[in-house]
Amino acid sequence: MADRGGMVQSRGLGIWLTHLGLIVGILFIFFPIWLAFVASTVSQQDIVRPPMPLLPGDKLVENYGRALSAGINAPVARMLFNSAVMAVGIAVGKIAISIISAFAIVYFRFPGRQIFFWLIFLTLMLPVEVRIVPTYEVAASFGMLNSYSGLIFPLIASATATFLFRQFFMTVPDELAEAARVDGARPMRFFFDILLPMSRTNIAALFVILFIYGWNQYLWPLLITTDPSMNTIVMGIKQMFPSGDDTADWPVIMATSILAMLPPVAVVVGMQTFFIRGLVDSEK
Amino acid sequence: MEKRVTFKGLWLPILLVLPQIVITAVFFFYPAGKAVWQSLFIPDPFGLSMQYVGLGNFEFLLSDPYYRASFVTTAVFSTLVTAVSMGVALYLAVLADRLIKGSGTYRTLLIWPYAVAPAVAGVLWLFMFNTRVGVVTWYLGQLGYDWNHVLNPREAMGLVVVASAWGRISYNFLFFLAGLQAIPRSVIEAAAIDGARFWTRFRTIVFPLLSPTTFFLLVVNIVYAFFETFGVIHTITSGGPQQATTILVYKVYSDGFIGQDLGSSAAQSVILLVLVSILTVIQFRYLERRVHY
Amino acid sequence: MATVTLENLKKSFGKTEIIHGVDIDIADGEFIVIVGPSGCGKSTLLRMVAGLETVSAGEVLIGGRPVNGVEPMDRDIAMVFQNYALYPHMSVFDNMAYGLKIGRVPKAEIRTRVEAAAEILQLGPYLQRKPRELSGGQRQRVAMGRAIVRKPAVFLFDEPLSNLDAKLRVQMRLEIKALQRKLGVTSLYVTHDQVEAMTLADRMIVMNEGTADQIGAPLEVYGNPATTFVAGFIGSPPMNFLDAAALENAPAGVSLGVRPESVRLVGTSEGRLEGTVAYAEPLGAETLIHLRTADGQALTIRQDGVLPVPAEGDRLGAVWDPSQEFRFGPDGRRLRQDR
Numbered sequence: 001m002a003d004r005g006g007m008v009q010s011r012g013l014g015i016w017l018t019h020l021g022l023i024v025g026i027l028f029i030f031f032p033i034w035l036a037f038v039a040s041t042v043s044q045q046d047i048v049r050p051p052m053p054l055l056p057g058d059k060l061v062e063n064y065g066r067a068l069s070a071g072i073n074a075p076v077a078r079m080l081f082n083s084a085v086m087a088v089g090i091a092v093g094k095i096a097i098s099i100i101s102a103f104a105i106v107y108f109r110f111p112g113r114q115i116f117f118w119l120i121f122l123t124l125m126l127p128v129e130v131r132i133v134p135t136y137e138v139a140a141s142f143g144m145l146n147s148y149s150g151l152i153f154p155l156i157a158s159a160t161a162t163f164l165f166r167q168f169f170m171t172v173p174d175e176l177a178e179a180a181r182v183d184g185a186r187p188m189r190f191f192f193d194i195l196l197p198m199s200r201t202n203i204a205a206l207f208v209i210l211f212i213y214g215w216n217q218y219l220w221p222l223l224i225t226t227d228p229s230m231n232t233i234v235m236g237i238k239q240m241f242p243s244g245d246d247t248a249d250w251p252v253i254m255a256t257s258i259l260a261m262l263p264p265v266a267v268v269v270g271m272q273t274f275f276i277r278g279l280v281d282s283e284k
Numbered sequence: 285m286e287k288r289v290t291f292k293g294l295w296l297p298i299l300l301v302l303p304q305i306v307i308t309a310v311f312f313f314y315p316a317g318k319a320v321w322q323s324l325f326i327p328d329p330f331g332l333s334m335q336y337v338g339l340g341n342f343e344f345l346l347s348d349p350y351y352r353a354s355f356v357t358t359a360v361f362s363t364l365v366t367a368v369s370m371g372v373a374l375y376l377a378v379l380a381d382r383l384i385k386g387s388g389t390y391r392t393l394l395i396w397p398y399a400v401a402p403a404v405a406g407v408l409w410l411f412m413f414n415t416r417v418g419v420v421t422w423y424l425g426q427l428g429y430d431w432n433h434v435l436n437p438r439e440a441m442g443l444v445v446v447a448s449a450w451g452r453i454s455y456n457f458l459f460f461l462a463g464l465q466a467i468p469r470s471v472i473e474a475a476a477i478d479g480a481r482f483w484t485r486f487r488t489i490v491f492p493l494l495s496p497t498t499f500f501l502l503v504v505n506i507v508y509a510f511f512e513t514f515g516v517i518h519t520i521t522s523g524g525p526q527q528a529t530t531i532l533v534y535k536v537y538s539d540g541f542i543g544q545d546l547g548s549s550a551a552q553s554v555i556l557l558v559l560v561s562i563l564t565v566i567q568f569r570y571l572e573r574r575v576h577y
Numbered sequence: 578m579a580t581v582t583l584e585n586l587k588k589s590f591g592k593t594e595i596i597h598g599v600d601i602d603i604a605d606g607e608f609i610v611i612v613g614p615s616g617c618g619k620s621t622l623l624r625m626v627a628g629l630e631t632v633s634a635g636e637v638l639i640g641g642r643p644v645n646g647v648e649p650m651d652r653d654i655a656m657v658f659q660n661y662a663l664y665p666h667m668s669v670f671d672n673m674a675y676g677l678k679i680g681r682v683p684k685a686e687i688r689t690r691v692e693a694a695a696e697i698l699q700l701g702p703y704l705q706r707k708p709r710e711l712s713g714g715q716r717q718r719v720a721m722g723r724a725i726v727r728k729p730a731v732f733l734f735d736e737p738l739s740n741l742d743a744k745l746r747v748q749m750r751l752e753i754k755a756l757q758r759k760l761g762v763t764s765l766y767v768t769h770d771q772v773e774a775m776t777l778a779d780r781m782i783v784m785n786e787g788t789a790d791q792i793g794a795p796l797e798v799y800g801n802p803a804t805t806f807v808a809g810f811i812g813s814p815p816m817n818f819l820d821a822a823a824l825e826n827a828p829a830g831v832s833l834g835v836r837p838e839s840v841r842l843v844g845t846s847e848g849r850l851e852g853t854v855a856y857a858e859p860l861g862a863e864t865l866i867h868l869r870t871a872d873g874q875a876l877t878i879r880q881d882g883v884l885p886v887p888a889e890g891d892r893l894g895a896v897w898d899p900s901q902e903f904r905f906g907p908d909g910r911r912l913r914q915d916r
Contacts, residue, residue: 184650
């Protein structure tokens with residue numbers, strides 16, 4: 001196998017040591033996931049009498065079936081659906097409101113434009129955790145507890161995406177908009193015909209990042225959903241642990257954990273190039 | 285930076301920014317403002333009225349031994365999470381950078397944990413170290429070590445650190461690998477011709493050239509450890525034992541929602557807000573100047 | 578087809594006036610080149626005609642109709658941009674058809690027009706390609722095609738050749754000229770390249786810091802420059818400017834201009850002035866000789882390549898026909914009484 005320039009040449013043994021080092025790292029990283037997967041395929045008896053087996057058992061269909069249809073507080077299928085609505089809602093909602101407002105601040109001059117621009121900068125800095133209590137009160141006063149809008153809207157209230165789209169629009173040559181004007185395109189026509197198609201890769205990259213962000217939310221759904229049928233899967237797992245000294249239903253909990261990570265893993269691995277690009281862009 | 289071209293119109297652009305303005309005002313600026321406002325009051329025991337106390341909440345917090353302890357906990361926790369996740373990620377990135385073929389495969393495998401929610405990561409690690417059924421606990425027991433993070437504060441801290449760092453390795457790995465691959469080959473070859481061996485090259489050439497990435501990741505990871513690890517703490521230890529893993533964000537939550545002490549919780553939010561602002565300013569100003577490009 | 582008239586056209590950004598009033602009547606089918614160094618306001622002038630910049634004072638008329646308040650799309654113009662401004666995600670066909678689609682031209686008609694334009698510009702085989710799959714010259718042609726299909730009354734070109742290499746630039750220059758002759762569309766063309774201006778223009782506007790220093794046919798501008806700026810800008814190598822007082826009885830500040838090709842080298846005693854050869858540049862067809870006088874003035878002489886090249890340090894005289902010299906006042910304006 002060839003060798004990259006990072007460290008010039010290392011031949012023979014060096015290469016194998018490199019691979020060995022990486023494989024050890026990957027085993028370390030995958031061990032918790034593997035163990036969860038094994039636990040989701042064996043019976044409760046196999047687990048509560050340690051040590052549990054390290055190879056999968058034969059209860060996969062049974063455990064996953066039980067989790068999806070019944071779960072513990074609510075069917076996991078329902079929680080998966082809630083998570084999907086929340087993640088897609090956040091991704092689509094934030095992209096939609098951000099791209100149109102970025103279009104407005106880049107391509108128009110209007111009163112308050114500068115103020116708006118500075119407000120965007122302010123929101124870049126503050127995670128939702130910092131303003132959690134008052135935000136909860138606002139959502140509660142709108143009757144948004146246990147609702148999809150309550151799960152979605154407070155989390156799209158920041159302008160990170162607006163900032164990214166603005167950065168991208170600034171790199172679009174002025175002449176393109178001028179050519180469109182000469183061609184007779186009015187602003188919204190230019191937006192839909194030219195700017196939106198040109199932003200495809202940025203939109204895809206941002207979608208991946210925001211989908212993961214939305215799917216993996218924990219604290220906010222924990223506060224805003226009290227009805228188990230509105231729980232998202234990531235926060236629902238913790239709710240599956242019994243209070244007190246009862247033994248947890250580990251196979252179902254672990255099956256739920258695996259189910260909770262499958263959609264985001266599929267998105268990240270499947271859209272890897274967009275994902276990496278999105279990460280790098282969103283942190284610049 | 286300004287665009288030369290502007291479309292004409294007044295109502296159209298206002299209409300376009302309106303959805304964002306409304307949502308941000310209602311769910312961002314109003315709550316953030318209210319956090320600042322609430323931090324100046326304490327509610328009476330029945331929650332019927334608020335009493336203005338000025339900076340009283342802050343004075344109380346800063347003299348409160350529990351809050352001070354939480355500060356120390358947060359400092360220890362974020363330092364360890366940052367060091368562990370960046371160390372492992374750099375090690376793996378340096379290895380992957382040595383390969384032309386195959387580094388893509390390793391990268392695909394290594395980005396998995398990024399997609400795993402911190403709360404789910406917490407459950408996975410909790411399962412391994414569970415005092416009754418945990419596999420690792422059992423093997424440690426065989427070796428004569430009695431693992432019990434439910435009672436032992438140090439072990440609890442160790443577990444939340446590892447679980448938090450684990451999920452962050454992917455992210456750091458991707459940035460380190462990109463940083464390494466951006467170093468011009470010719471620079472390293474020149475050093476090799478000058479007779480520098482692997483470790484010397486890494487120490488004197490690669491690591492200094494990587495410093496923008498390193499400093500960037502340093503700040504980002506500290507912010508991560510401050511805020512996004514809430515799920516890990518909540519699932520594994522719920523801040524215990526004896527508040528040994530109660531980091532600042534967790535305390536905002538537990539004082540505000542469990543303790544119902546809104547004034548104190550709001551004051552804590554404001555302190556966090558200041559901390560994030562400082563970190564952001566550091567990121568933009570101080571670090572960038574000292575870093576090699 | 579249309580006439581274009583600019584009436585005392587002015588442009589200000591804030592309090593700074595950058596175009597100080599330009600007047601011209603452009604005949605139907607005429608090819609006008611606006612030429613000047615960067616920052617002279619030539620692009621701004623063109624963009625005001627296009628409707629991409631607002632007019633601060635004065636009036637633009639296209640086909641006799643005042644268009645100051647009219648949107649670009651309604652001015653019956655087409656524009657070719659310096660960086661081509663092709664829509665990167667659209668095929669060549671769609672790039673050319675976009676304006677027509679917006680104008681709700683029937684599909685069949687669009688197809689006919691685009692294919693006709695592609696035929697003229699030899700773009701037929703590339704209609705389904707994306708701009709990034711084309712060479713610089715082909716992109717340039719697509720930009721032209723986009724202008725042609727709209728059948729506008731006026732073509733506006735904003736330095737359309739400046740992104741091409743030298744060889745392609747010469748070729749495209751000829752193509753643009755031929756195309757404009759063939760279509761007979763009134764054209765305004767902005768460039769900083771005086772050779773392009775000379776070869777393309779029916780008339781040219783020489784811009785200098787927001788003022789039209791001279792408007793006229795290329796050879797008239799060349800042979801009869803109105804200001805030192807025009808005399809220095811048009812022609813390469815530029816006109817020599819000498820201190821008139823050193824050569825003849827003239828008031829201080831008057832300069833005497835003579836083009837390099839008007840000057841002949843002679844023996845020291847026969848010249849109107851004499852100097853030392855600083856260096857000589859043999860270019861093959863011609864040789865440029867740089868002479869320096871005792872009082873520090875410089876003079877460039879362009880002579881035929883077959884003549885012997887003087888050695889550096891040679892002392893020589895220089896003469897020229899008095900009818901070939903121009904006198905300019907201290908303000909840079911031509912002194913008219915000398916002719």
